[in-house]
Amino acid sequence: MLTLKYITENTDDVIARLAKKHFDGAALIAQVVELDKERKTTQSQLDSSSAEMNNLSKEIGMLFKQGKQAEAVAAKEKTTVLKETIKNLGDKLSETEQTIINILVQIPNLPHASVPEGKHAEDNKVERTGGPMPNLPENALPHWDLAKKYDLIDFELGVKISGAGFPVYKGKGARLQRALINFFLDNAREAGYLEVQPPYVVNASSGYGTGQLPDKEGQMYHCEVDDLYLIPTAEVPVTNIYRDVILDEKDLPVKNTAYSACFRREAGSYGKDVRGLNRLHQFDKVEIVQIAHPDTSYDRLTEMVNYVQTLVDKLELPWRILRLCGGDMSFTSALTFDFEVFSAAQQRWLEVSSVSNFESYQANRLKCRFKGADKKTQLCHTLNGSAMALPRIVAALLENNQTPQGIRIPKALVPYTGFEIID
RNA sequence: GGAGAGGUGCUCGAGUGGUUGAAGAGGUACGCCUGGAAAGCGUAUAUACGGUGUGGAAUCGUAUCGAGAGUUCGAAUCUCUUCCUCUCCGCCA
Structure with missing residues (x-):
């Protein structure tokens, strides 16, 4: 399959070249470009939530070590929402990624410039x-x-x-x-x-x-x-x-x-x-x-x-x-x-x-x-x-x-x- | 097919819940040392995605210890599923 990077950076060129293979890729490519944006947003959100979670976990570990039970338990409660968020974002991300791949495999390879025009x-x-x-x-x-x-x-x-x-x-x-x-x-x-x-x-x-x-x-x-x-x-x-x-x-x-x-x-x-x-x-x-x-x-x-x-x-x-x-x-x-x-x-x-x-x-x-x-x-x-x-x-x-x-x-x-x- | 053991970085190998992306060793690369080499010393040595950023760079975050799911605030470490490898027995070209 084509690389997502190439498609997003050369959208018009890709569509034009696919025409030689008599493949109308405009709709699919627009869709995949859009999904890629979504993917990046989700990835960023997931990353920062995960980072927050990692920090919290370390903190809790420290608190327990220092014997500050009450504070640790309080911190624990904060993780509940975060955990849910991470789960949802993770699901969304893998779903988006899968959709992207499903589209990418439907797009044929780009023909070389020397490929002659023709149908049959x-x-x-x-x-x-x-x-x-x-x-x-x-x-x-x-x-x-x-x-x-x-x-x-x-x-x-x-x-x-x-x-x-x-x-x-x-x-x-x-x-x-x-x-x-x-x-x-x-x-x-x-x-x-x-x-x-x-x-x-x-x-x-x-x-x-x-x-x-x-x-x-x-x-x-x-x-x-x-x-x-x-x-x-x-x-x-x-x-x-x-x-x-x-x-x-x-x-x-x-x-x-x-x-x-x-x-x-x-x-x-x-x-x-x-x-x-x-x-x-x-x-x-x-x-x-x-x-x-x-x-x-x-x-x-x-x-x-x-x-x-x-x-x-x-x-x-x-x-x-x-x-x-x-x-x-x-x-x-x-x-x-x-x-x-x-x-x-x-x-x-x-x-x-x-x-x-x-x-x-x-x-x-x-x-x-x-x-x-x-x-x-x-x-x-x-x-x-x-x-x-x-x-x-x-x-x-x-x-x-x-x-x-x-x-x-x-x-x-x-x-x-x-x-x-x-x- | 029956019984058992195990899958960690380029390789070997430690690691049974808390800065472990991962000790240690080997390999490799670069540097120092040397007349040259060896030895020695030092440094580096995964991939992907994302953020900031550059002339080139760099840097931060996230994920990955066969794969997937789960427990937990936190998993290489515990549980389940699955794939694979090895040993012994059986069968067999």
Whole structure:
């Protein structure tokens, strides 16, 4: 969430910038500014009452020690009203604070100045494109047919065991998964990311920390008996490593990478958008996360985008990078670049990675801060990106590399798969 | 799952109702000392919110001893709830 300080000091600017995200924040922000004034007043009143109480208590203690019973008892009586006042002010304060937070979480992050205007995905700006566009024959198959033809992925079997959206990978299909995970992790490590292996279930505090809770509760699987949530992305546990942490400025940027299975309930639409591997309840992903100094977080973002580009290049896939427009960006992001690869048989672009700078929006909730040489504590910037999500990469690999002899594996991946062709 | 112990500052660790935001030690930083270093000495070393205030600073108040609620004039210290950790037994990849 945005910091209250920033909102109260830049009210008009905040409202203006939110407009790019097609969010009318005027009413909420007016309300929160007003509540903040109320909060400060209440805080002052509470503080002075508490101070008075503390002094009285000390006095009473002294009186008892000196044996002045009568005076002590008299002083005691004065505390009764004061006590009541403190209780009421305390209640009022926490109520106001809670209301403020409830409003703050409804206000999205401010888009970066470079975010293009626009409402829908069509308004996203193509930054650059690359990779070889395949030339497929007329009878090219979509990946779900290829998966069946070569017995790589069994969707029906997954339905039997768990339900729709939980495919069973088999043989070279399973090995391809494992190869991609290792390929992505090795590349990330070589790019300076520390590999971590996080838990796949998280507690509610972690859910709040990265913003899945409270508003997106329905998107996560919830183990109610233990009140734990299956992670929708490794971003959640990895970023929460830095919850309530004050880092040393010289340790920035922190760069972590993690593989995890990802679980998403996403009871969405049906049809070609969710066919095959396009949308799943469980899938594999390697995530990269950076905790950065505010002054250089956009350099870090560029670095991350360039890094992801090396991956799609090595995989020899046709790709494009989109700078998301205000209307298509996520709630929490300040600037997002999406990577899409072209799926030749489906004749459509598939989103395979999303790289974002959240600035201090996420760090504010996480209370992830750093302390510099000047001893001042301030919020870090957090960034993350998929590097990458497997299913759509697999879809594109299968479709784009199909030949009459079988499916060709890109050279960079062969050391990981141990085979050059799926036939 | 059964039985027990415990959660205090960067770390260790004292503290069972009254200047204890917290002794002591260690660590770290700065200064002194030294030819240089070690040792020694001195000083500093949490966070948040609020007030006054500045060029930068500073300073005062309040809260925080796992979390929440309660008892009390007053709670790290007493009571309850809850979370977590550890030890032994059981079970188990």
